[in-house]
Amino acid sequence: MKTASPESCTRHVRFFALTAALLSAALPWPVAFAQATGNLPVADEEPILLDRFVVSTEKDTGYIANSTLGGTRTNTALKDLANPLDIFTPELMSDLGVQDIQDLTAFANGVETNANGDHNSDGQEREVWNYNYMQIRGFKVGTLTRNFMALNAQFEAYNSERVEFSKGPNAILSGIGDPGGSVNYGTKTPKLHRSAYSFAYRTDDLGSQRLSMDVNQVLIKNKLGLRLNAMWEDEDFYRHPAYEKQNAWHLTAQYRPTRKTVIDVGHERRRSDRASPRGVFPTDLVSQWVAAGRPGVTTAIPASGNNIMVNGGTTTVTAASQGMAIWGTTWLLDSDGVVRNGTRTAHGVALPVNASNRDTVSSGYDYPRDVVISGPNGINDSDWDITELRVSQVITKNLQVELAYGHSKNHVRQGNSANRNLDIDTNNWAGENAHFGQMYVQTQPFWIDREFKIDHFRASASYELDLGKWFGKHQLAAVIENNENEEWENNGRLVVGSAPGFVMPATGYQNTATYFWIRDYMDPASGRWSQRDLRDLYYSDGFTIDGVTAKYAARDSYAFYRKRTERDTVLGVLQSRWFGDRVITTIGIRKDWEKLYVGATYQNTDPLVADVGIFRPGASNIGQSHPRFAPYLTPPTRNSGYSRNYGVVVHVTDWLSFTGNYTTNMSLSSESRDMYGKYLSPADGESMDFGVRLNLLDNRLHLNFVKYETSQIGYPTNGSNVNSPFSNMKEIEELLVYNNIPGFTDSLVGVFTTTERVAKGEELTIVGNITRNWTMRLAASRSVNVQSNIAPDVRAYYAAHMPLYKAQNPALVASNGDTLATRISEAENSFALMNAREGTENWPSSEYNVRLTAKYSFSRPSFLKGLSIGGNIRWASAPVIGYYKTTDSAGTAYRDTSRACKGDETYFTDLFVSYQRKIARNLLWKIQININNLLDDDDPYPTAAVNDKDAPDFKWVAYRYRPIDGRVVSLTTSVSF
DSSP states (O other): OOOOOOHHHHHHHHHHHHHHHHHHHHHHHHHHHHHHHTTOOOOTOOOOOOTOOOGGGGBTTTTTTTETTTTTSSSGGGGOOOOOOOOEEEHHHHHTTTBBBHHHHTTTTTTTEETOOOOTTOOOOSSOTTTTTTEEEEEOOOOOOEBBBBOOOOOBBGGEEEEEEEEEEOOSSSSSSOOEEEEEEEEEOOOSSSOOOEEEEEEEEOOOOEEEEEEEEEEEETTTTEEEEEEEEEEEEESSHHHHHHHHEEEEEEEETTTEEEEEEEEEEEEEEEEEEOOOOEOSHHHHHTTTTTTOOOOOOOOOOOOOOOOOOOSEEEEEGGTTTOOOOOOOEETTTTTEEOOOEOOOOEEEEEEEOBHHHHHHHOTTTBBBBTTTTTEEEEEEEEEEEEEEOOOOOSSEEEEEEEEEEEEEEEEEOOEEEEEOBBOTTTTOOTTOEEOOOEEEOOOEEEEEEEEEEEEEEEEEOOOOTTOOOEEEEEEEEEEEEEEEEEEEEEEEEEOTTTOOTTTTGGGGBEEEEEEOOOBBGBBOOOOOOOHHHHTTTTEEEEEEEEEEETTTTTTEEEEEEEEEEEEEEEEEEETTTTTTEEEEEEEEEEEEBOOOGGGGGOOOOSSSOOOOOOOSSGGGHHHHHHHBOSSSSEEEEEEEEEEEEEEESSSSSEEEEEEEEEEESSSOOOOTTTTTOOEEEEEEEEEEEEEETTTHHHHEEEEEEEEEEEEEEEEEGOOOOOHHHHHHHHHHHHHTTTTTOOOOOOOOEEEEEEEEEEEEEEEEOOSSEEEEEEEEEEEEEEEESOOOOHHHHHHHHHHHHHHOOTTBBBBTTHHHHHHHHHHHHHHHHHHHHBTTTTTOOOOOEEEEEEEOOOOSSTTTTEEEEEEEEEEEEEEEEEEEEEEETTTTTEEEEEOEOOOOOOEEEEEEEEEEEEEEEEEEEEEEEESSSOOOOOOEEEEEESSSSSSTTTOEEEEEOOOOOOOOEEEEEEEEE
């Protein structure tokens, strides 16, 4: 049983005492008595007072949003805010056919999918580890709030009404530390003026199916109502095999006991089983073997060395000369259901260009471009239970208060059996191998379990003060928040439990020699090009076949922890109106305090050992251990800091305004660990935005131009994003441990590191209902994000350890056949690439982006009335995808950043057509067709390139490509009444 800290209990007592006091003040005794007896007066004729803590989408017109909570934490007109915001209205989201947050990243201004400019995701548009990841102004952002609460939730269109992208750091949004910006989505609540019902069905030419419903039931007009949103979906993706199966329901209730009081309560239950496609092509391990004449190993390979005999010959040759490498200790289960000892067997080797491995598009190997070689094995299965309660009360004409509470429980099982190597079986022992010359993909399964329990408390107050013509009108908002997040993470890696002749290494399950592999042979004739679905294996304890046992064992150096984060926030915002509302100033100041409790797992205390600790009382074996039982280390780590926001809007005329905004950013502790397993330190920075706004055509056309500069010191980043050699060094140390070289331990933990970043650019947004029939939205941006002081901890480790690596025998072999010399070369190549990023634009992100959406609706009485036709145009400039590789006078490789290679521009068009008409007095029918990538432009997109040689007659060679989804047609039909 978990025992709360005394400080936590005291905080809750204070919060609930405040809640009780405010409710007592909010509900006078006569009203409270009337509630208890059920004798409330009917108040249909009384006007409902404006709830300052809510934004109604009913005031949005077409694609134009008119107000937000994101500027002052109260309902404020967008025209009066200096903060750069990009808001998606219900009509815009419906026309675009969006379903999740990643769909929106293709249209938001200054925003890109997680895959763009990001190597961590390995090309995944929908990140396995955090579905909310995206790039805003070149900064990776993973925080998404729900109704301005940090509940680890995910946006889904079925129960959401609007989405707001806030650009740059924003001190007014408490708990947000991302310098690029943040995202908030608002959920649907009951409408009390009338009942309404809607049911929709969606399908596409990939076979996806989706059902959704929206039931708004008024129980007492203008007083009490319920709203039920539900959804079921079975989605397929263009690149296959991949899928998402989910179901969800969200029930909310709203009660207005008086015209001054609003009570909202809701609960959502959602289940999602997702196997997202990886946006990468296979690494080619076949072409070199084919070029060597397809040789077959016909004699058993010696226990050491890299020499083999092929095609029945008796002369040894190097494996590399035959386009091969040699597996080390390798136990595997193949697609025939046979357990095999693949130790010291041969396989293919990667095809390099100037030491960079090429994928099948680059090499020209004929592999289907719409197939995910790793199969549906990058899974993210999630359960959410989210409960929310909100009470808003008008105390006086000028004073309103709000109390809000959110609770979220989220359990996730993530899997990453996702190898991208297209390999070849080169063993031709007569009668012993039926798969000679057959391609395969081989992976080593592991899963990660994560659980989050979050409680978020918020108390808000808003006070309006009019001091007259000379001293202005003022609105003061004050917010007190407490967010407590209890989190644990556990993992299981498939290893050899027992096998004939298997000897446990001295380093136990930390040694890669214990890994158990799953191999699937390709069968092009039957259309089998990818790994089988391993979902059932993820949820099993392993298996025993022919006397060999495979089981899951935890690695305490990775994804094995328990932590508790307690964050308190005090926030004040003052918006003032001067000179007859011609000048609007906004000042926001936020103070955050954070305590981080870390569980006493081995990666936080003792050196790594073979097995994890035993934490459950009475546990006697590793199978009974779990990090959620780890006691917390004391004292907790404490961090605190201020963030500030200063904004001004000058309305020169009714149609021309100028804006200025300055913010400081202080992000508290990161959820990410550095190479030593320590949480990254807090980062800080600042941002400046200056803009001009035009409000034209009688408020039907809004133009907003912003020029910005954002900087961040200590910005946390995945090392893979900056080509950190961390992973290469970890693989080197795994190889040395595998070969029992004394003095080395596989002790490196986290891939995350820090950089300093400066982002500069401009954003132009034009949104309008230009005429009665034309609606449009244009989002255009230029963004240059430059990094410096990249990975200082990794640089120091590299300088200290690379000489030690090079002092070992370069012919040492890893379990997969890689030599130490190969891995050292890969580390040096990564280090050179990381140096190339120092002081240069973050790549491969496009500097310029344009997204245009336009729609024409027929409204005149005719057979065309109810018909709307629209589309999107999306263009991005060619990004830098590589720099010239050369060597200095000492022979050290580096990248010449004055000689850059650019990739391709991208240009896509989409079409949407809808038709609606009444088929009965109160029954509206609508059908909509969305065609994404109308021109079916699915040519692969280059993301990395290098010169083929260091010579005047060099050629640029793109060695990595990203798949592009071809044309997808979806149809949605709905009825509402």
